[in-house]
Amino acid sequence: MAKVRLATVWLSGCSGCHMSFLDQDEKVLELAEKIELVYSPIADVKDFPENVDVTLVEGAVGNEEQLELLKRIRRNTRILVALGDCAVNGNVTALRNSLWNSDEEVLKRAYVENASINQAAPKQVPKLLKRVLALNEVVKVDAYVPGCPPSAELINQVLNELLEGKTPVLEGRFKYG
Amino acid sequence: MVEMVGLSKPIELTIDGRKVVAKEGETILEAAKKNGIRVPALCYLEGVSSFGGCRVCVVEIKGSPRLFASCVTPVAEGMEVLTDSERLRRYRKWALELLLAERPHVCSVCVANGSCELQQLATELGVDHLRIGREWTDYEVDLTHERFAYDPNRCILCTRCIRVCDEVEGVHTLDLMLRGKNSKVVFDLDENWGFAQSCTSCGKCSAACPVGALYVKGKPLSEVKKKDLVSFIIERRSGK
Numbered sequence: 001m002a003k004v005r006l007a008t009v010w011l012s013g014c015s016g017c018h019m020s021f022l023d024q025d026e027k028v029l030e031l032a033e034k035i036e037l038v039y040s041p042i043a044d045v046k047d048f049p050e051n052v053d054v055t056l057v058e059g060a061v062g063n064e065e066q067l068e069l070l071k072r073i074r075r076n077t078r079i080l081v082a083l084g085d086c087a088v089n090g091n092v093t094a095l096r097n098s099l100w101n102s103d104e105e106v107l108k109r110a111y112v113e114n115a116s117i118n119q120a121a122p123k124q125v126p127k128l129l130k131r132v133l134a135l136n137e138v139v140k141v142d143a144y145v146p147g148c149p150p151s152a153e154l155i156n157q158v159l160n161e162l163l164e165g166k167t168p169v170l171e172g173r174f175k176y177g
Numbered sequence: 178m179v180e181m182v183g184l185s186k187p188i189e190l191t192i193d194g195r196k197v198v199a200k201e202g203e204t205i206l207e208a209a210k211k212n213g214i215r216v217p218a219l220c221y222l223e224g225v226s227s228f229g230g231c232r233v234c235v236v237e238i239k240g241s242p243r244l245f246a247s248c249v250t251p252v253a254e255g256m257e258v259l260t261d262s263e264r265l266r267r268y269r270k271w272a273l274e275l276l277l278a279e280r281p282h283v284c285s286v287c288v289a290n291g292s293c294e295l296q297q298l299a300t301e302l303g304v305d306h307l308r309i310g311r312e313w314t315d316y317e318v319d320l321t322h323e324r325f326a327y328d329p330n331r332c333i334l335c336t337r338c339i340r341v342c343d344e345v346e347g348v349h350t351l352d353l354m355l356r357g358k359n360s361k362v363v364f365d366l367d368e369n370w371g372f373a374q375s376c377t378s379c380g381k382c383s384a385a386c387p388v389g390a391l392y393v394k395g396k397p398l399s400e401v402k403k404k405d406l407v408s409f410i411i412e413r414r415s416g417k
Contacts, residue, residue: 085283136308144306171302
């Protein structure tokens with residue numbers, strides 16, 4: 001049987017979901033038998049590849065680069081999974097939405113008001129969106145795995161169910177936060 | 178529900194195909210509970226009046242196309258009630274999603290994380306994402322009270338606190354201001370909590386809060402162990 005082409009992506013999040021992914025411990029080895037990791041923060045691949053079976057996306061959409069990447073992911077992925085609360089509903093990443101509807105205000109707060117030296121917003125980084133978006137505000141999402149972070153056990157269960165061709169039903173198994 | 182001593186007569190009905198006997202004036206939710214049938218509910222609080230606001234406890238009654246909030250619908254002779262069905266699950270999910278979308282409920286930074294009834298129901302009913310956009314409100318957090326805090330951004334407008342303050346403490350410091358999604362729980366005539374003169378600082382409102390909107394300062398909810406405090410007081414007072 002051909003190996004399942006798996007990608008994991010880190011958008012605006014803290015990487016905690018990826019930490020939880022790695023927390024599967026020895027089960028990662030069992031997983032490695034069944035999958036080929038084609039794109040990930042822990043794999044040295046420059047561009048998001050084509051023809052991916054399953055992509056786990058951690059984090060919300062916070063800037064224009066991520067917006068483009070997510071659209072590309074959707075085009076090239078069969079099953080897109082929102083991994084963790086930020087991807088599912090914005091979570092901590094989107095808290096700024098309560099205060100501002102502006103990328104400039106966010107940068108001002110972080111790099112001018114709260115800085116004691118070099119008070120200036122960075123210019124060589126991708127432009128922030130005015131508001132942080134959950135994945136399903138941008139593209140169609142096929143499965144949701146909430147949690148901050150989702151437990152390693154839950155990630156493992158969901159991945160194995162997807163590998164077996166099932167649609168995971170998370171009722172009673174997940175926890176926001 | 179007020180029980181009229183000497184006047185109540187037994188009423189027979191079926192809940193989920195089971196024949197049960199209830200007292201006249203009892204609600205479907207109470208009758209189900211007494212017979213070990215759990216109906217998910219959120220704004221309902223045992224011992225105080227019900228107002229049927231959250232719509233999580235909806236049930237089907239044979240012969241009617243509409244759904245009924247079981248916490249405010251009295252039992253009737255021969256009634257056939259269904260507390261679980263595909264349709265009910267669908268509506269309950271929507272009710273929860275609307276509550277979650279109305280304000281920025283971010284569990285990971287909430288004092289109630291892990292002991293929140295909204296969070297638990299979302300897990301139970303499988304609300305693993307929202308199908309509608311979320312409101313990112315920015316209500317001011319009221320920290321003026323010495324012992325308690327109030328964050329309207331986490332409030333689901335269940336009015337448990339208002340009913341407990343009025344009916345158990347007998348003070349009615351809290352009430353609801355404005356309408357619809359703009360509704361807001363206020364103290365006295367919209368004073369800051371610390372300046373609300375009628376407040377006795379009893380803490381029953383925070384004990385009744387199912388989420389992290391009203392809470393004891395400086396402690397996670399899991400340490401306050403407030404669960405069922407209000408029901409306990411009511412039970413003791415009734416001499417049961």
